[in-house]
Amino acid sequence: MVRHINTRRLLYGGKNRFGVLNSWIFFGVLFFLLILLYQRDATSADIFVTPPPRPRIFCVIVTYAFRHEHAAIHIQKTWARHCDRYVFVSDDVHILLEPAVFRNIRDKWQRIRAHLEYIYKYHFHQGDWFLYANDDNFVVVENLRHMLQSYSSEELIYFGCKMRSKGRSQALVYMYDGSGIVLSSASLKRFVLEALINEDLCSSHSKGSEAAKELGRCLSNVNVIAGDSRDEFKKHRFLPFEVDIHLGGQMNDSVELHKYFLEHSYHPVIDMNLPVSLKSICFHLMLIPITYDLYYFTQNVHIFGASQKWDLENLELEIKNFYN
Amino acid sequence: MGGDYILLEQHQQLGDTTLFPGSSCGSSGAGVQVLRATRRRLSSFQQLLLILLAGSCTIALYAYWNVMLLTSGNVPETQLSNETLAEKLQREVRVLCWVLTTPKYHKSRAVHVMRTWGKRCNKIYFMTSEPDDELPTIVLTKPDKYEVLWGKTKEAFSYLYEHMRDEADWFMKADDDTYVFVENLRYMLYPYSPDQAIYFGYNFKMVGTHQKNESYMSGGSGYVLSREALRVFAEGLNDTTKCRQEDNHAEDMEMGRCLFNLDVKAGDSRDSKMRHRFYPLLPFNMLLSGYFGLDFWLYKYSYYSMRSCMDCLSEYPVAFHYVSPGQLYVFDFFNYDFQLMGKQKPDERLPEKIKPEDLVIPDYDNHFD
Numbered sequence: 001m002v003r004h005i006n007t008r009r010l011l012y013g014g015k016n017r018f019g020v021l022n023s024w025i026f027f028g029v030l031f032f033l034l035i036l037l038y039q040r041d042a043t044s045a046d047i048f049v050t051p052p053p054r055p056r057i058f059c060v061i062v063t064y065a066f067r068h069e070h071a072a073i074h075i076q077k078t079w080a081r082h083c084d085r086y087v088f089v090s091d092d093v094h095i096l097l098e099p100a101v102f103r104n105i106r107d108k109w110q111r112i113r114a115h116l117e118y119i120y121k122y123h124f125h126q127g128d129w130f131l132y133a134n135d136d137n138f139v140v141v142e143n144l145r146h147m148l149q150s151y152s153s154e155e156l157i158y159f160g161c162k163m164r165s166k167g168r169s170q171a172l173v174y175m176y177d178g179s180g181i182v183l184s185s186a187s188l189k190r191f192v193l194e195a196l197i198n199e200d201l202c203s204s205h206s207k208g209s210e211a212a213k214e215l216g217r218c219l220s221n222v223n224v225i226a227g228d229s230r231d232e233f234k235k236h237r238f239l240p241f242e243v244d245i246h247l248g249g250q251m252n253d254s255v256e257l258h259k260y261f262l263e264h265s266y267h268p269v270i271d272m273n274l275p276v277s278l279k280s281i282c283f284h285l286m287l288i289p290i291t292y293d294l295y296y297f298t299q300n301v302h303i304f305g306a307s308q309k310w311d312l313e314n315l316e317l318e319i320k321n322f323y324n
Numbered sequence: 325m326g327g328d329y330i331l332l333e334q335h336q337q338l339g340d341t342t343l344f345p346g347s348s349c350g351s352s353g354a355g356v357q358v359l360r361a362t363r364r365r366l367s368s369f370q371q372l373l374l375i376l377l378a379g380s381c382t383i384a385l386y387a388y389w390n391v392m393l394l395t396s397g398n399v400p401e402t403q404l405s406n407e408t409l410a411e412k413l414q415r416e417v418r419v420l421c422w423v424l425t426t427p428k429y430h431k432s433r434a435v436h437v438m439r440t441w442g443k444r445c446n447k448i449y450f451m452t453s454e455p456d457d458e459l460p461t462i463v464l465t466k467p468d469k470y471e472v473l474w475g476k477t478k479e480a481f482s483y484l485y486e487h488m489r490d491e492a493d494w495f496m497k498a499d500d501d502t503y504v505f506v507e508n509l510r511y512m513l514y515p516y517s518p519d520q521a522i523y524f525g526y527n528f529k530m531v532g533t534h535q536k537n538e539s540y541m542s543g544g545s546g547y548v549l550s551r552e553a554l555r556v557f558a559e560g561l562n563d564t565t566k567c568r569q570e571d572n573h574a575e576d577m578e579m580g581r582c583l584f585n586l587d588v589k590a591g592d593s594r595d596s597k598m599r600h601r602f603y604p605l606l607p608f609n610m611l612l613s614g615y616f617g618l619d620f621w622l623y624k625y626s627y628y629s630m631r632s633c634m635d636c637l638s639e640y641p642v643a644f645h646y647v648s649p650g651q652l653y654v655f656d657f658f659n660y661d662f663q664l665m666g667k668q669k670p671d672e673r674l675p676e677k678i679k680p681e682d683l684v685i686p687d688y689d690n691h692f693d
Contacts, residue, residue, distance in 0.1 A: 002369075004367075004368060004369040004372070074612070077634065140664060142664055142665045142666050142667075143663075143664065143665055145665070146665040146666075243654045243657075243658075244648070244650035244651055244653070244654050245650075247650070247653045247654050247656075247657045248436075248649065248650030248651060248652065248653035248654055249650050276657070278661055278662060278663045279662075279663050279665065280662070289608040289612055289615060290608065291608075292607065292608035292611040292612050292634075293606060293607045293608050293611075294654075294658060296607050296608075296611055296634075296637065297607075297655070297658035297659050297662070298658055298662060298664050298667075299664070299667070300635075300637075300639050301505075301639060301640075301641060301659055302639050302640060302669060302670065302672075303410070303505065303507050303508065303640075303659060303660060304409065304410065304413070304507050304508050304510070304511035304640050304672060305408055305409030305410030305411070305412070305413055305507055305510075305511065305672060306408065306410050306507065306660075306669075307408040307410070
């Protein structure tokens with residue numbers, strides 16, 4: 001039987017001793033040296049790369065001097081920080097809010113024009129999507145990001161609580177200004193560069209309460225699509241009114257605002273109720289401190305022992321409800 | 325080396341076998357014993373192979389053991405049985421909830437309680453003066469007046485003790501404008517034994533003449549008694565020296581006084597970071613500092629010192645008060661149904677059981693006045 005390691009020949013000297021060139025020891029040593037030569041520490045490229053950059057959301061929060069202390073400040077303390085960047089626009093300065101100030105603009109439409117132009121000029125590079133919200137909205141920015149992941153910010157599209165004007169030959173689609181409006185960067189650019197300067201496409205006169213309609217008209221004139229912000233179960237993500245109206249009650253025909261919404265809503269409203277998406281994004285607030293409640297529930301509260309698989313369970317339930 | 329090889333002469337005696345080193349000639353008969361005693365020598369190749377094998381086995385076993393050690397603590401039992409931790413707690417910590425209500429509010433409040441958090445208790449009963457078709461009611465004899473709330477509470481607990489004491493381990497009293505997170509209640513109660521006389525809620529300092537460390541629990545945000553505390557209370561409430569026999573006065577204060585006199589411990593319901601789990605108002609009152617001025621009653625009545633801040637309520641809250649019926653659904657939606665993309669659930673594990681003799685309840689420390 002062949003001895004594979006002849007220790008005598010390896011360790012001792014003599015006529016037939018092993019040199020480095022003999023037998024498989026040579027290959028073993030060679031292999032080892034090769035490994036030593038090409039061995040290196042893992043570089044950062046070898047490690048799993050970070051996921052693609054999420055769509056950056058830039059929030060514009062509209063406030064007014066008389067609302068600074070009792071409304072805007074709470075927005076800043078709660079959900080505004082979840083935007084990638086945010087800016088307040090107001091008609092007066094404030095030490096903590098640091099708003100961009102627009103003085104003496106009485107008309108809502110003129111204000112919207114001024115705000116959007118300003119955002120384009122100074123903050124266009126800071127976001128892929130631009131959320132235009134009020135200081136009495138509660139916004140869940142993470143869910144907005146999730147919704148926008150399936151869109152590209154180069155698309156000419158904008159989202160919000162979709163409305164349709166009545167009594168015109170060609171129905172005008174616009175977004176409810178009491179809830180948030182989300183513009184892609186391409187649509188903001190198109191709006192500012194093409195619509196604002198052109199009197200035919202976009203009026204520069206005061207519009208009073210028709211501000212949201214005028215925005216819708218301008219955007220559709222420059223071919224920006226009004227997107228459908230409902231989720232895959234046709235439940236609404238941008239809600240026009242308060243949480244307890246949508247979740248714990250119904251809209252009321254006798255209330256002016258509700259009536260307006262019920263008449264002009266783009267999507268049909270069944271039983272005076274809008275189905276609320278589990279991943280909803282925007283609500284209106286009557287009592288501003290409720291922001292803290294909602295923020296606390298969505299961000300901090302956990303239910304001990306609740307299943308981690310709630311996504312799938314809820315999905316099954318929703319599919320069942322959807323087809324019934 | 326000599327013993328390994330058989331001598332040539334011996335070999336030839338035994339017969340035809342080829343001679344080569346290390347051979348064992350086991351084919352012969354009686355003389356084989358000599359040969360069998362010879363230790364078989366492994367060739368160097370076989371030695372090397374054996375060492376490699378043994379080495380890799382050792383390394384593999386060590387790695388396996390290490391990995392087992394690291395992961396054994398992290399695999400919750402429930403993953404093995406396909407049951408969530410909340411379901412497990414539902415079996416182990418049985419809570420019977422009862423809600424003080426009145427026929428006027430059956431349809432406007434109590435029904436909504438039933439539909440939101442009421443259905444999560446192991447058992448729920450509504451203590452009222454008339455039965456209802458939609459609610460599991462217990463009809464009491466006392467009238468539904470604010471002045472006899474204490475009497476109604478006594479009657480409710482007595483009824484539960486008489487008829488339902490074995491149905492649950494813990495007995496929670498709530499109002500029809502209270503919202504209770506039942507799973508978090510079970511999580512809070514898990515370390516305690518129901519055979520210990522203890523009760524939990526939002527601690528208030530006893531007013532008027534009181535003894536040291538006497539406290540009572542806010543009635544609005546609810547309080548929960550252990551089985552033993554229920555027994556002690558039900559058997560002791562007729563004692564004139566310890567509990568108020570008349571039916572008037574504030575129900576929560578009289579309850580606290582009575583339980584204190586009967587030696588039921590007033591537990592600390594706060595979490596490990598000393599944040600409140602029961603709160604007698606809506607969350608934003610605690611989260612928004614300055615919503616109330618400093619003359620607000622809560623600051624004076626509170627047993628433990630209070631601070632308002634965004635992080636000052638527990639992540640596993642148990643109860644809030646003054647929740648309107650519409651708000652009940654809002655609470656339900658945002659806490660149970662709503663999905664925040666990217667929200668991480670912390671690693672949840674059952675806490676350690678606290679032995680009754682090890683229980684330490686912090687003293688009163690609200691020196692606000």
